Amino acid sequence: MATEKITGHRFLYNFRKYKFLLYQLVSRDIKTKYRKSVLGVFWSFLEPLLTMIVLTIIFSTLFKGFGVENYPVYLLTGRLIFTFFSGGTMAAMRSIRGSASILKTVYVPKYIYSLSAILSNFVTFLLSLVVLFLVMAATNAPFTIYIIFTSLPILALLFFTIGVGLILATVNVFFRDLEHLYGVFLTLLMYATPIFYPPNIVPASFRFIQDYNPIFAVIECCRSAFLYGELYDPHQLIFALISAAVAMIVGLALFYKYQDKFILHV
Numbered sequence: 001m002a003t004e005k006i007t008g009h010r011f012l013y014n015f016r017k018y019k020f021l022l023y024q025l026v027s028r029d030i031k032t033k034y035r036k037s038v039l040g041v042f043w044s045f046l047e048p049l050l051t052m053i054v055l056t057i058i059f060s061t062l063f064k065g066f067g068v069e070n071y072p073v074y075l076l077t078g079r080l081i082f083t084f085f086s087g088g089t090m091a092a093m094r095s096i097r098g099s100a101s102i103l104k105t106v107y108v109p110k111y112i113y114s115l116s117a118i119l120s121n122f123v124t125f126l127l128s129l130v131v132l133f134l135v136m137a138a139t140n141a142p143f144t145i146y147i148i149f150t151s152l153p154i155l156a157l158l159f160f161t162i163g164v165g166l167i168l169a170t171v172n173v174f175f176r177d178l179e180h181l182y183g184v185f186l187t188l189l190m191y192a193t194p195i196f197y198p199p200n201i202v203p204a205s206f207r208f209i210q211d212y213n214p215i216f217a218v219i220e221c222c223r224s225a226f227l228y229g230e231l232y233d234p235h236q237l238i239f240a241l242i243s244a245a246v247a248m249i250v251g252l253a254l255f256y257k258y259q260d261k262f263i264l265h266v
Contacts, residue, residue: 018112025116029091030123048083049131052076055196068198073141073227076132078195078219084125085161085215086186091117092165093172093182096262103263110259111252114169118162132226142229149231153221156240160214163247166255173258173265193219214243 056072068074092114096103099113136143172178192209193216194202202210210216217240221232 018109021108022112022116022119025112026120026123029116029120048076048080048128049135051079052131052135055079070139070141070227072135072139073132074223075196076135077223077226078193080125080128080132081157081219081222082190082193082195082215083128084121085157085164086190087124088118088121088161089165089168090179090182090186091121092162093168093179095165096169096173097176110262111166111255114165114255115162118158118165122158122161136226141227144225144229146225146229146231150222150225153218153232153237153240156237156244157215157218159244160218160240160247163244163249163251166251167247170251170254170258173262189213189215195219214240214247217243 052072052075055075095113095117096110102108102113103110135141168178168182193213194210199207199210199216217236221236221240224230224232
């Protein structure tokens with residue numbers, strides 16, 4: 001099969017042509033995730049809520065919440081965003097190898113499998129935001145018009161996750177130890193990102209980890225609106241958008257370059 005050219009026209013054409021299949025794959029992923037669960041999709045609400053309660057009790061008791069205003073909202077905002085990124089990229093990384101049997105029998109643009117894996121996690125993330133709003137209401141956090149503007153950093157997060165996911169999906173086909181290495185990297189990234197603690201407690205020599213972390217930029221943008229009821233720093237949004245664009249370009253270029261060789265390695 002001839003290698004497909006990377007063009008916006010081709011990408012959009014395939015997306016429109018296979019959007020029903022994409023919908024079915026996303027639906028399948030969500031149903032599979034909760035198939036053996038008694039509570040089903042309700043876990044999308046209960047799991048982050050229970051985790052937030054436990055972590056809030058622990059950190060508020062041992063560390064007095066680090067002096068953070070409204071620690072439950074602070075914690076939940078960071079955790080939901082990071083959980084989507086880690087879950088989405090991990091699922092995308094496994095998507096090509098996990099769809100090997102279909103790849104060998106039916107032609108579908110291969111990026112559809114990675115995209116569906118990420119979008120299913122994105123749906124779960126959007127559902128989890130209901131929990132965040134409930135916690136905001138319970139803790140008297142301000143509900144302002146700036147909450148609407150969080151759609152921009154969240155959109156940047158989605159595209160950044162897609163770009164990184166395509167890179168990981170490509171590399172994982174040829175280097176299968178990547179799954180174990182990436183799991184370790186996500187753990188390090190989680191503790192290096194101010195999710196549980198305020199950024200100002202990090203020594204100045206390590207602040208560069210925050211400054212060049214697109215996930216932290218999205219978290220800070222969302223915290224500005226959800227926690228403080230104010231508009232986020234536009235520089236953080238610009239950084240998140242640029243990071244998303246770069247990740248998408250690199251991800252698509254790498255994926256399209258090697259996709260014809262997937263069939264030989266899955």
